[in-house]
Amino acid sequence: MNVELRKKAKELLKTKQVEMIIGYQRGPDGISATPVFITREEEAENLIWDVYCVYNLSNYLKDFPGKKIGIIAKECDVRSIIVLLQENQLKRDDIFIIGVECSGVIAEHTLASGKESPGELDFDEKCKACRPSTPRLYDYLVSQKDQKDKGVLPEENPYQDIRKFEAKSIEERFKFWQEEFSRCIRCYACRQICPMCYCPRCVADQTMPTWFSRAPDLEGNLAWNVIRAFHLAGRCIDCGECERACPVGIPLREVNKKIEKDIKELFDYEAGAGVDQKPLLSCFDQNDPEDFIR
Amino acid sequence: MNKSQIPDHSPQKNSGDRNLKAPIKDFEPKIVGFLCNWCSYAGADLAGTSRIKYPPNIRVIRVPCSGRVNPLFVLNCLMNGVDGVLVSGCHIGDCHYSEGNFYARRRFAILKRLLEYIGIDPRRFQMAWVSAAEGERWAKLVGELVEEIKEAGPNEHFGGNR
Ligand code: SF4
Ligand code: SF4
Ligand code: SF4
Ligand code: FES
Numbered sequence: 001m002n003v004e005l006r007k008k009a010k011e012l013l014k015t016k017q018v019e020m021i022i023g024y025q026r027g028p029d030g031i032s033a034t035p036v037f038i039t040r041e042e043e044a045e046n047l048i049w050d051v052y053c054v055y056n057l058s059n060y061l062k063d064f065p066g067k068k069i070g071i072i073a074k075e076c077d078v079r080s081i082i083v084l085l086q087e088n089q090l091k092r093d094d095i096f097i098i099g100v101e102c103s104g105v106i107a108e109h110t111l112a113s114g115k116e117s118p119g120e121l122d123f124d125e126k127c128k129a130c131r132p133s134t135p136r137l138y139d140y141l142v143s144q145k146d147q148k149d150k151g152v153l154p155e156e157n158p159y160q161d162i163r164k165f166e167a168k169s170i171e172e173r174f175k176f177w178q179e180e181f182s183r184c185i186r187c188y189a190c191r192q193i194c195p196m197c198y199c200p201r202c203v204a205d206q207t208m209p210t211w212f213s214r215a216p217d218l219e220g221n222l223a224w225n226v227i228r229a230f231h232l233a234g235r236c237i238d239c240g241e242c243e244r245a246c247p248v249g250i251p252l253r254e255v256n257k258k259i260e261k262d263i264k265e266l267f268d269y270e271a272g273a274g275v276d277q278k279p280l281l282s283c284f285d286q287n288d289p290e291d292f293i294r
Numbered sequence: 295m296n297k298s299q300i301p302d303h304s305p306q307k308n309s310g311d312r313n314l315k316a317p318i319k320d321f322e323p324k325i326v327g328f329l330c331n332w333c334s335y336a337g338a339d340l341a342g343t344s345r346i347k348y349p350p351n352i353r354v355i356r357v358p359c360s361g362r363v364n365p366l367f368v369l370n371c372l373m374n375g376v377d378g379v380l381v382s383g384c385h386i387g388d389c390h391y392s393e394g395n396f397y398a399r400r401r402f403a404i405l406k407r408l409l410e411y412i413g414i415d416p417r418r419f420q421m422a423w424v425s426a427a428e429g430e431r432w433a434k435l436v437g438e439l440v441e442e443i444k445e446a447g448p449n450e451h452f453g454g455n456r
Contacts, residue, residue: 166411174413174451203366211366212373219373219452223366226408230365233404255412262407267400284396290386292406293399294422294435 002048005142008098009044009070018070018096022060024053035060047072049142054105054124056080056239059195062089069095074102076126078135079237079272080195086272086279087235089198099138104130108244126240126253129158137275159261162254181221183248186214190242190252191228196235203227229255234263234280237272323377323443325352325436328367330360330394333384333425340429348433349440352380359383361394365405368419372409373452378418378443382435385423395423417446 005023012018025036025046033052037060038044049072057071058080073081078097084090104127134141157163165173188204191197203211204224212227213220229236229252236256243252263269266289269280329335335356341348357363360383371379381402389395402421410416420439424432 170410170413170415172413173411177412211370222412222452223369223373226369226412227366230405230408255408258411259404259408262404266403281397281401284393284400286386286396288396288399289403290399292403292421294420294438 001142001144002050005049005072005098005100006044006047008140008142009038009047010041012070012096012098013039013041013044018068020064020067021047021070021072021098022057023047023072023098024049024055024057049100051104051106051123053100054108054244056195056241058084059193059241061095061195062198067094070098071095072098072100073135073138074100074105075133075135076102076130076237076239078137080239082137082272082275082277083196083235083237083279084198085275086277092275096140097135097138099135099141101134101142101144102127103144124240126238129238129257159257162258162261165254166258177222177225178218180250181225182218184216184221184225184250185248186216186221186224187247189245189247193241193245194232194236195239195241196232197228203231225250225252225255229259232256233259234269234271236260321444321448323351323440323448324375325378325380325439325443326371326376327352327354327380327382327436328357328360328363329354329424330362330383330390331356331358332390333388334360334382334422334432336426337424337428337432340426341432342429344429346429346433348436351440351443352436359389359391359394360398361389361391361396363398363402365401368405372414372418372449375449375452377446377449378420378439380420380422380439382422382424385425388425414451415446417442418449 009021009023012021020037020039021044023036023038024033026048027034031052033048033050033054035055035057036046038046053074056077058073058077061069061071061081061084071081078099081090081095081097085092104123106122107124110122188202191202191204204214212223236259238253238256238260240253242256246252260271263280267280267285271280329338335354338354360381363381368379368381381398383395383398384390386395406416406419406421409419422435424435
């Protein structure tokens, strides 16, 4: 697997099909995987792909406009690349997607515990809602012959927890999010790490007008977290990076997934389904539901 | 909005818990309405020129089209203690810009559900189509909104009437 990956990477650099490859290398702890940017053939030896390759590297693609970039991407990463293509943030010809088959990456707490081989329970939550799979878009596929499909099974009902929460009383719901959001320190790590949060001036940074309190108080935090999630409607592909990056552990995926579920129900829309798909909020259907309108 | 006239109904600021409070009889909700220039604003104007009586709780903000309304407008109102927000535009097919209300409809279907999810009473955010000829309907709508938001009680989630 890694052999094939490195071989392909070398070839791409050698033939100058790409100027750089964004991939993963083994971290200094000998277990985790960290991003690596390689430009020379010999560096390709550092490339790896395994269950520790949690990060979504597509966030880096926009940093190199006009350059030919190769990127190692699993299914969820590929879907974020698709959204960026839909939104004209990337040129298809500028990127070379080295697709990797994925059967789940591990949860970060497993990493922290220093365990060598993750058991089934240690896979990341996001992978439970994903079909272990081959990326839907790639230029070259590194197939995973040597590794048995030991990945997590797709959840029967990926929105079970969301539905459970919806069934709670309005007071309970407010109390829950009030407590969660009250911990937010407005570090905007969730925004910085999100491939889709590329606005040159985020609404959270605007001062004319100031859309919501910039202090970490309830009003500001609630408005920030609602608007962040809303801006990702139909764009969030549930890579889970925001939740992973949040230093105070706010369950951001539970907000993202709520919207994901709603847009599926309301508009039969799935983010990052294909390059030709129109962005959710820049299109409409004559028959969109309007039972909530008086 | 003269602040001195607004009674402070919020003994438990930020409590977010309706059940703890006794019902408030003399509560007059503050409602902000974003009305599109071509239909709903004209409809509200018609109600006025026809001298139809309706509750004065709504503060109207004229916007070119319902498609102009940013979800941030709605959030900003709620965060500043407004008790209810209405977005009103032309009926489907009548938008002055042909498509504006189609976009608004999508956008706010998502926002409406999201606000409810995080525990904001769904009665506090409403949407309507009111045409320029529907003065009566406008008056009736505002009457209903005021009743509903009275039932929901003052918005004290974020510091209440500031
Ligand atoms: S909102 Fe979070 S889960 Fe969704 S795409 Fe952005 S970083 Fe990934
Ligand atoms: S939160 Fe919204 S405004 Fe801010 S960067 Fe993300 S998408 Fe842009
Ligand atoms: S990463 Fe967490 S703490 Fe930081 S702004 Fe986002 S939600 Fe708030
Ligand atoms: S002009 Fe009235 S909704 Fe567009």
